[in-house]
Amino acid sequence: MPESIVIENLSKYYNKFLAVDNLSLSVTENSNVGLLGPNGAGKSTTLKIICGLIHASSGKVYVNGISVAEKPEQALSRIGAIIETPEFYSFLTPEETLSYLGKLRGMRSDHLRNRIKEVIRRVRLEEWSKIRIEKFSRGMKQRLALAQALLHDPPVLILDEPALGLDPRGVVEFRELIEEAGHEKTVFFASHQLVEVAQICNEVAIIDRGHLLAYDKIAQMEEKYQSLESAYLQLTGGIP
């Protein structure tokens, strides 16, 4: 299987603090990989480097074979991303926001209009599509974040704690949406929620202090450590 994301010897320093330490891993096409790790493990930093938001101190990242550092625009055209808890321009409505982002991605008017309707329906924001975002709750903004990530139908989804701020029903709906999208896309998904990762992903990478501790199929991880939770705790130095 071709590789959608390739991370080679990636390191990132914030001044003297080493956030990612010589990380290497590959995500094959159409696989759904969960990136697990405690706070400060380097999950968000890794995803931000993939999305070109921060520069690596050393190492390389490729998306669909394109170097993020050398050709960021080409690499980003293959990605749909939700990083942290993003904010939107409060003076725009969801429709206008998606129209702006779609135009920036070069989507043609007719196709863009249809896609906007489709993704707004998928994230259940139909009733709010013409209302300015200044009135939106955190959960509604997260739904819109997913809508913009799916808008251009990218082959790769990069998601950093995408269900943060959602109510329990929203979390369930969100998982279903990502699971559905994951059937035909590569999903690289950082989370603290083991249940969420187990439901959406078929593989998991566990990192701590910027190091890759394990990267395997969830079924094999469960077989080796009895459960994903047990694997996580043992590998990250929690309960043995």
Place this chain on the structure above:
Amino acid sequence: MSEFDKLRVVTGYEFLKHIRRRRLYIILGLTVLVEAAVLIAVPLLMDGYPDNVMVMAAMLSIGPSLATIGAVFFAGDAIAGEFEGKTGFILFTNPVRRTTLVTGKYLAGLAAVVLLIILGYVIVSISLLVIYGTVPVETAESFGLCLLYGGAVLSVTFFFSSISKGSMGATVITLVFIMVVSSVIDGILVMADKPHWFLLSTNGDSIATVYGGYELFLEGLPMGGRNIPSGWMENPDISLMILSMVIYLVAGFVLSVLISRRRQLA
């Protein structure tokens, strides 16, 4: 899709931001208010309007000058806001060069400032036409200088926005730079009878001094310009001031682009 097409998209939506935000209308209101105040106060305090149309034109140029300061409020959050407000997590993950994004934001800010300046000069022209039946040709020069000054202020604000963590910080630093730092140095250099054409505050004065120099402001005042040290009345060369504003405009913009391209959204 070419970067030029993306630039058009960014500029359009950024301009929409200015149109929908209250600050444009506040500055617009202030510009109209200041012009109205000049038109009402001058005849009350000076027993009618000055005989010299140039004096009145120079006095009315305060409105458009104020409009250029609006640039600070349009641009303060242009770059810093994307990082502070986390909107960058959405915008910067799109396949668009930072140079294109900053340029689009700059053009949109410039369009908003130009809109305000045009309105200011419409008021100036109509007022002069009604009061004196004529609009001096220097008004066109003043308009051109005002546009250039607006662009320079916008660029300086973009520079501070690119290095600031927050929008408020960028706005305050720019205002302090123009209204305090530059003005204080300006005052010192004038008193010391040294050249001061390279200061942004001096450049701003050119919008009014183009009508006849600093001495024009003193016309009609009781002291009439007497006992003023000679250096205070010296008008900097207009071509040097234009050069200075072009340098602020280009340097501020280029630096803001270069810094934004390197800035990381951690």
